[in-house]
Amino acid sequence: MIAVEIAVQDASGARTAFENGADRVELCQALAETGGLTPSSGTIDAVCEAAGDGTRVAVLVRPRPGGFVYAAEEIALVSADIRDCVRRGAGGIVVGALLPDGGVDRDALRRWKDAAGDAEFVFHRAIDTLADPAAILDELAVLGVDRILTSGGAARSIDGIDVLAALARQSAGRLQIMAGGGVRVEDIPDLVEAGVDAVHLSARSRSANTAPSGPGGGDTGFDVTDSSLVAAATHAVRGG
Numbered sequence: 001m002i003a004v005e006i007a008v009q010d011a012s013g014a015r016t017a018f019e020n021g022a023d024r025v026e027l028c029q030a031l032a033e034t035g036g037l038t039p040s041s042g043t044i045d046a047v048c049e050a051a052g053d054g055t056r057v058a059v060l061v062r063p064r065p066g067g068f069v070y071a072a073e074e075i076a077l078v079s080a081d082i083r084d085c086v087r088r089g090a091g092g093i094v095v096g097a098l099l100p101d102g103g104v105d106r107d108a109l110r111r112w113k114d115a116a117g118d119a120e121f122v123f124h125r126a127i128d129t130l131a132d133p134a135a136i137l138d139e140l141a142v143l144g145v146d147r148i149l150t151s152g153g154a155a156r157s158i159d160g161i162d163v164l165a166a167l168a169r170q171s172a173g174r175l176q177i178m179a180g181g182g183v184r185v186e187d188i189p190d191l192v193e194a195g196v197d198a199v200h201l202s203a204r205s206r207s208a209n210t211a212p213s214g215p216g217g218g219d220t221g222f223d224v225t226d227s228s229l230v231a232a233a234t235h236a237v238r239g240g
Contacts, residue, residue: 002192002196002197002198002199002237002238003023003024003178003197003198003199004021004022004023004198004199004230004233004234004237005022005023005024005025005026005058005178005180005198005199005200005201006022006024006025006026006200006201006202006203006225006230006233007025007026007028007031007036007180007200007201007202007203008025008026008027008047008225009027009028009029009030009031009039009043009223010043010046010047011043011046011047011049011050012050012224012225013025013224013225014027014047014050014051014057014225015050016224016225016226016227016230017203017225017230018050018051018052018056019227020227020230020231020234021230021231021234021235021238022230022233022234023056023198024055024056024057024058024091024092025047025051025056025057025058026058026059026060026092026094026149026200027039027043027044027047027057027058027059027060027090028059028060028062029043030065031202031204031223032204032223033065034065035065035125036060036062037060037062037063037064037065038059038060038061038062038063038081039059039060041084041088044057044059044084044085044088044089044090045088045089048088048089048090053091054088054089054090054091055091055092056091057089057090057091057092058090058091058092058093058094058120058122059085059090059092059093059094060094060095060124061078061081061082061085061093061094061095061112062078062095062096062124063077063078063081067098067129068096068097068098068126068129069097069098069099069100069105070097070105070108075097075105075107075108075111075112078095078108078112079111079112079115080115082095082112082115082116083115085119086115086116086117086119090119091119091120092119092120092121092122093112093115093116093119093120093121093122094122094123094124094149095109095112095121095122095123095124096123096124096125096126096127097109097112097126098126098129098130102129102130102131103136104136104139104140104143106139106143109123109140109143109144109145110143113143113144120146120147121144121145121146121147122145122146122147122148122149122178123140123145123147123148123149124149125149125150125151125180125181127148127149127150127153128150128151128152128153128154128160128181130153131153133150133152133153133163133167134163134166134167134170137167137170137171137175138170140175141171141174141175145175146175146176147175147176147177147178147197147198148167148171148175148176148177148178149178149180149200150163150164150167150177150178150179150180150181151164151179151180151181151182152164152167152179154181155181155182156181156182156183156184156187157179157180157181157182157183157187157191157199158182158183158184158187158190158191160181161190161191161194164177164179164191164194164195164196165194165195168194168195168196168197169195176197176198177195177196177197177198178196178197178198178199178200179191179194179196179198179199179200180199180200180201183199183200183201183233184201185229185232185233185236186236188233188236188237189236192237199233199237201229201233202223202225203225203226203229203230203233204223204224204225204226204229205223205224205226205229
C-alpha cells in the first residue's frame with residue numbers, strides 16, 4: 001500500500017493528519033523558513049502522544065539550515081539528538097549528510113544509524129542537491145537506509161517524475177522511494193503510477209490568527225496543517 005506522510009510542526013498538526021487518514025507524520029520545526037530543523041523535545045513528546053504509536057512518527061534531525069556538509073561537532077550533536085528522539089518514542093529518524101565533493105558522508109551515516117537503533121532510518125532531500133541521485137542509491141541501501149525522501153532532483157516532485165520512476169525501479173524493494181517536494185493533490189495519481197512507495201506533503205494553509213507579532217516576531221500568522229488537504233491526499237492515494 002502507498003503510504004501518505006504529512007510534514008507537521010506540532011501535536012495539533014499531527015492529530016489533524018491522523019484524523020484525516022495519514023499513515024505517518026514527519027515532525028520538524030521552521031518548515032517554511034528553512035525546509036525544516038530539529039524540533040524540541042517537548043514537541044516530540046506531544047506528537048508521539050497524539051500519534052498513539054510512535055512508529056507513526058518520523059523526526060527530522062537537522063541542526064541548522066543551509067547545506068548538508070557537517071562539521072564533527074554537528075555530527076556529534078545530531079547523534080545525541082537522534083538518541084533523544086528514539087528514547088522519547090519516535091519510530092523514525094530523518095537525516096542526510098554529504099561530503100564536499102557530493103558523495104555520501106559514510107562516517108556520519110554510520111554513526112547516525114547506530115544511534116537510531118531499530119528506528120526507521122530515512123535519508124532526506126539532501127539527495128536532491130546531487131546531479132545524479134541514482135549514483136548514491138545503492139550505497140544508501142548498504143548503509144542501512146530504509147527510505148529516501150526525494151523530489152527526483154526537481155523543485156516539485158511532479159517535475160522529477162521520470163527520475164522518481166527510475167529510482168523506484170533501481171531500489172528493487174531494498175529501500176522505499178518517497179516522493180516529496182511541492183506535492184499537490186492533483187499530482188498524486190501520477191506519482192503513484194510512477195511506482196513510488198509513499199508520498200510526502202506538508203498540506204499547509206495559513207492560520208486565521210492575525211495577532212500582530214511586532215517588529216521582532218517575524219511575519220504575522222503561521223502555518224497549520226489543513227484537514228481538507230490531508231483528506232484529499234489520502235483519498236487520491238487510495239483510489240479517489
